[in-house]
Amino acid sequence: xxxIIRAKSLKKYFPIKLSFFxxxxxxxxxxxxxxxxxxxxxxxGEIFGLAGESGSxxxxxxxxxxxxxxxxxxxxxxxxxxITHLDETQMKPLRRKMQIIFQDPYESLNPRMTxxxxxxxxxxxxxxxxxxxxxxxxxxxxxxxxxxxxPEEFMFRYPHEVSGGQRQRVAVARAFVLTPxxxxxxxxxxxxxxxxxxxxxxxMYRLVEKNKTAFLYITHDLALARHMCDRLGIMxxxxxxxxxxxxxxxxxxxxxxxxALIDAVPVPDPTAKRIxxxxxxxxxxxxxxxxxxxxxxxxxxxxxxxCRTKEPPLIDTGNNHMVAxxxxxxxx
Amino acid sequence: MVLLDVQNLTTYYSTLxxxxxxxxxxxxxxxxGEAMGLAGESGCxxxxxALSLxxxxxxxxxxxxxxxxxxxxxxxxxxxxxxxxxxxxKGISLIFQGAMNAFNPVQKVEGQIVEAIRLHxxxxxxxxxxxxxxxxxxxxxxxxxxxxxxxxxxxxxxxQRAMIAMxxxxxPDVLIADEPGTALDVIVQAQVLKLxxxxxxxxxxxxxxxxxxxxxxTETCENxxxxxxxxxxxxxxxxxxxxxxxxxxxxxxxxxxxxxxAEKRRMTSIPGSPPDLLQPxxxxxxxxxxxxxxxxxxxxTPKLKEAAENHYVACHLVK
Numbered sequence: 028x029x030x031i032i033r034a035k036s037l038k039k040y041f042p043i044k045l046s047f048f049x050x051x052x053x054x055x056x057x058x059x060x061x062x063x064x065x066x067x068x069x070x071x072g073e074i075f076g077l078a079g080e081s082g083s084x085x086x087x088x089x090x091x092x093x094x095x096x097x098x099x100x101x102x103x104x105x106x107x108x109x110i111t112h113l114d115e116t117q118m119k120p121l122r123r124k125m126q127i128i129f130q131d132p133y134e135s136l137n138p139r140m141t142x143x144x145x146x147x148x149x150x151x152x153x154x155x156x157x158x159x160x161x162x163x164x165x166x167x168x169x170x171x172x173x174x175x176x177x178p179e180e181f182m183f184r185y186p187h188e189v190s191g192g193q194r195q196r197v198a199v200a201r202a203f204v205l206t207p208x209x210x211x212x213x214x215x216x217x218x219x220x221x222x223x224x225x226x227x228x229x230x231m232y233r234l235v236e237k238n239k240t241a242f243l244y245i246t247h248d249l250a251l252a253r254h255m256c257d258r259l260g261i262m263x264x265x266x267x268x269x270x271x272x273x274x275x276x277x278x279x280x281x282x283x284x285x286x287a288l289i290d291a292v293p294v295p296d297p298t299a300k301r302i303x304x305x306x307x308x309x310x311x312x313x314x315x316x317x318x319x320x321x322x323x324x325x326x327x328x329x330x331x332x333x334c335r336t337k338e339p340p341l342i343d344t345g346n347n348h349m350v351a352x353x354x355x356x357x358x359x
Numbered sequence: 360m361v362l363l364d365v366q367n368l369t370t371y372y373s374t375l376x377x378x379x380x381x382x383x384x385x386x387x388x389x390x391x392g393e394a395m396g397l398a399g400e401s402g403c404x405x406x407x408x409a410l411s412l413x414x415x416x417x418x419x420x421x422x423x424x425x426x427x428x429x430x431x432x433x434x435x436x437x438x439x440x441x442x443x444x445x446x447x448x449k450g451i452s453l454i455f456q457g458a459m460n461a462f463n464p465v466q467k468v469e470g471q472i473v474e475a476i477r478l479h480x481x482x483x484x485x486x487x488x489x490x491x492x493x494x495x496x497x498x499x500x501x502x503x504x505x506x507x508x509x510x511x512x513x514x515x516x517x518x519q520r521a522m523i524a525m526x527x528x529x530x531p532d533v534l535i536a537d538e539p540g541t542a543l544d545v546i547v548q549a550q551v552l553k554l555x556x557x558x559x560x561x562x563x564x565x566x567x568x569x570x571x572x573x574x575x576x577t578e579t580c581e582n583x584x585x586x587x588x589x590x591x592x593x594x595x596x597x598x599x600x601x602x603x604x605x606x607x608x609x610x611x612x613x614x615x616x617x618x619x620x621a622e623k624r625r626m627t628s629i630p631g632s633p634p635d636l637l638q639p640x641x642x643x644x645x646x647x648x649x650x651x652x653x654x655x656x657x658x659x660t661p662k663l664k665e666a667a668e669n670h671y672v673a674c675h676l677v678k
Binding site: 081190247254290297306 | 400545572575
């Protein structure tokens with residue numbers, strides 16, 4: 028297994044803009060700690076899922092890896108090369124190798140461009156092809172890959188002339204037209220109807236297998252992640268709480284937060300046991316996150332002062348199953 | 360006792376390109392204390408059914424035919440005045456889709472709920488209405504004092520709770536929840552579902568849950584109605600429908616759902632997309648996507664017939 032992308036203690040704080048007088052009065056600069064020290068890597072040909080509630084920093088992490096935003100601290104390494112401080116010209120050749128698929132296919136496609144132009148744009152911007160005919164061929168074969176066939180029929184349509192599922196296929200085609208090594212998909216199916224989610228996921232799955240892409244799948248839907256991902260990371264308030272293979276996370280989850288998250292997923296079977304909601308309240312503000320373990324304010328397995336005062340490190344419990352919880356760090 | 364009886368409901372939207380046949384020939388019954396799920400893909404007419412029940416369709420929408428009997432009284436025939444006094448909020452109330460944006464951002468939540476109470480029950484004094492808001496807030500698991508907050512001071516889950524409190528303000532018989540889970544995180548969503556279940560039990564409330572997410576329905580409802588392109592495809596007891604779905608669309612829809620507890624597998628989906636309701640396909644509206652489509656499906660619209668006790672299906676395959 029070779030890691031394509033490696034994040035090391037990544038942090039991203041967004042400063043909060045205060046009014047002039049409040050800036051004078053408050054001594055410290057207030058920040059939203061969106062991502063607060065996250066480390067993981069995504070291997071070649073692997074689908075890594077990043078799951079958590081909204082506000083847990085999943086999307087920010089995805090964007091940091093692509094260097095769409097600058098990290099406050101920490102490093103991002105792409106193919107073992109530190110890319111954290113590269114400037115735009117140095118980044119440009121790498122942009123060919125890393126792409127993103129956005130959540131909302133209704134907003135991420137330019138309504139004034141045809142499907143053909145949308146898919147061709149990355150090739151043109153990054154000068155990945157030698158001639159217009161080559162560009163056209165690449166566009167056609169990619170559209171075929173995403174099952175928009177025959178491609179001639181779709182190339183000259185505008186986004187409003189195709190259905191929601193087909194739009195997301197266009198977005199997938201745009202990401203894969205450069206045959207990238209690393210793709211971030213930020214909630215790629217959450218805006219789609221359940222009946223067509225599966226086909227978009229399978230499409231991405233096939234493309235990942237075919238191109239041996241490293242794929243970061245950001246989602247809040249654990250049921251989908253369970254069927255899609257090889258490994259999963261569970262985030263909460265900018266921290267990685269648990270990380271391991273999908274089987275480890277779903278069947279042998281250790282962290283109380285992961286367990287609660289899994290229990291809260293509704294099961295589409297009327298005879299199954301009804302859900303018991305064990306955790307109360309909602310995710311606290313990332314401006315002033317709770318000290319110690321960030322989950323202690325809602326934790327059903329709270330074990331005392333240590334949770335409130337000491338931040339649990341992410342430790343390996345065996346077989347690369349990592350967890351950040353004092354329940355498992357005792358005696359180490 | 361049947362509380363709500365919808366018979367042959369047909370609602371069209373008139374557009375410049377002709378009528379959009381959003382809901383056609385929809386029949387269902389709802390009993391007191393029963394929760395019913397209304398499911399289907401987007402654009403299948405779920406929300407139009409809800410809007411028709413309260414007669415709050417947009418200006419170009421019109422109920423063409425059909426009856427909506429609430430306690431044997433036909434809502435379709437009522438005057439606008441009577442509708443406001445007797446039906447809306449008191450008979451049937453609605454939790455709107457997108458709790459995030461359904462409140463007026465520049466007015467305190469308390470004022471908005473008081474307004475709703477006093478509009479439908481003019482005899483209630485302001486003071487009484489305020490007291491009622493406090494009680495409603497406690498009922499949905501919030502502190503009564505929070506009622507004097509503005510909507511932006513609430514989190515998503517609290518806003519959804521406040522929406523539910525508002526819908527319950529005049530003690531309705533039927534509560535319609537339009538996509539109560541979307542835009543909420545799984546944990547908050549589970550809390551809201553639990554609240555709805557409790558309210559149903561404690562108040563003997565009838566609930567119609569509208570969603571595209573079958574798993575939310577299976578967590579709360581006893582009966583299920585599956586709609587496709589404005590028609591009912593299948594309806595009945597949820598356990599029977601889950602164990603033995605008869606309509607090919609129901610079968611596909613159920614298998615398209617990822618189940619976190621099930622074996623890891625390649626998920627299935629329904630090829631194609633729902634039809635344009637300006638020109639719906641002839642015969643059975645599902646036939647272009649149906650893997651069992653026969654000649655008769657293209658020609659004849661299947662009628663909803665009883666396949667077993669409390670299990671209805673509209674498909675030519677079922678004899």
